[in-house]
Amino acid sequence: MGIHTAVYNYFTSRSTEVQYAPPPSPKGKGTTAQSGMDLYQQLDDYLGNAAHEVLLGTPHDDSTLVHYLIPCFNRYAAGARSVHRLLNYVNRHYVKRAVDEDRGWLRLNDVLDAVAKTITEGDNREKISQRLKERRTEELRKWGYVDGGSAELLAQAESYAEAASPPDRVVPLLSLAYRRFRIDCIEPLLAIPKVKKKGGKNKRPPPSNGDKSPGPKGRLARSVKELLESKGGDEDERRRLANELAMCLRTCGVRADHPLRKRLDKFLVSEQ
Structure with missing residues (x-):
C-alpha cells in the first residue's frame, strides 16, 4: 500500500x-x-x-x-x-x-497521410473525423477486432496495439x-x-x-x-x-x- x-x-x-x-507554454511544455x-x-x-x-x-x-x-x-x-x-x-x-x-x-500524424488521400474538397469536419475513426478501426482489425464486435473485443485489440x-x-x-x-x-x-x-x-x-x-x-x-x-x-x-x-x-x-x-x-x- x-x-x-x-x-x-x-x-x-x-x-x-x-x-x-x-498557463502552459504554446509548445505544450508547461x-x-x-x-x-x-x-x-x-x-x-x-x-x-x-x-x-x-x-x-x-x-x-x-x-x-x-x-x-x-x-x-x-x-x-x-x-x-x-x-x-x-x-x-x-x-x-x-x-x-x-x-x-x-x-x-496512434497519433494524428500516423493516419493523416492515408486519410488525406481520401479527403475531397467538399468534405466537412464531421466527414474528416469519421475517416480518421475508420482508419483507427482499420489498425485495430490487425489485432483481431471485427466490425460490430463487443466492447471487450475492442479493448483487447487496442491493448495489443498499445503493446506493439x-x-x-x-x-x-x-x-x-x-x-x-x-x-x-x-x-x-x-x-x-x-x-x-x-x-x-x-x-x-x-x-x-x-x-x-x-x-x-x-x-x-x-x-x-x-x-x-x-x-x-x-x-x-x-x-x-x-x-x-x-x-x-x-x-x-x-x-x-x-x-x-x-x-x-x-x-x-x-x-x-
Whole structure:
C-alpha cells in the first residue's frame, strides 16, 4: 500500500501546483503537460529492468527456453496487472491526458497521410473525423477486432496495439508492461545473432546442435522448432506451451505477420 499512497500523494500535490501555476507554454511544455511524466518514465524503467532480468535468466539450452519463458511471463503478467490496478492514478491523471493530447499509441500524424488521400474538397469536419475513426478501426482489425464486435473485443485489440507501439507513445500501465517485456525480453530472443569472422564481415553462427540444415536462427525460434518437431512426449503439454507462447507474443505486441507467430498459429489450427 505504500507505493499506492506515494502515487496518490504525488498526483494530489501536483494538482495543487498546477492550480496555482502559470498557463502552459504554446509548445505544450508547461506544468500541465509535464505532470506525471517523470513518474511514468520511472515506472517504464522499472518494468524494463524486470523484463531484462527474465532475459538474463534464460537457460543456455534452447530446448528448455520455451519451458522457462512461459512461467516467467505468467508471473510478470500477474505483477503487471497488480501494478495496473494499484497505480490506477497514473492512468487516470497522466495517461488519459496524454492520449487526449495526441501522445497515445496512434497519433494524428500516423493516419493523416492515408486519410488525406481520401479527403475531397467538399468534405466537412464531421466527414474528416469519421475517416480518421475508420482508419483507427482499420489498425485495430490487425489485432483481431471485427466490425460490430463487443466492447471487450475492442479493448483487447487496442491493448495489443498499445503493446506493439514504439516506446515514445504513452499507453496504460498494463500495456506499458507488456511493451517492455517485448522490447527487453522477447525481441532479443527473436533476434538473429551475427558473429564476425576474420575478414571483418558478419556471418550467422552455425546451429548449436551440429545440424547442417539452416533452420531458424533466433533462439526462441529454434526452441519452438524443437518443441513442435520433437518426437514423443506429452502432446497436450506441447499444445499448451505452444498456445501460451502464442498468447504471450500477441499480448506483448508481436505482429500477426511475424514468422514465429504464423508458425505457432498454423500448428494450433492443425491440432484442433
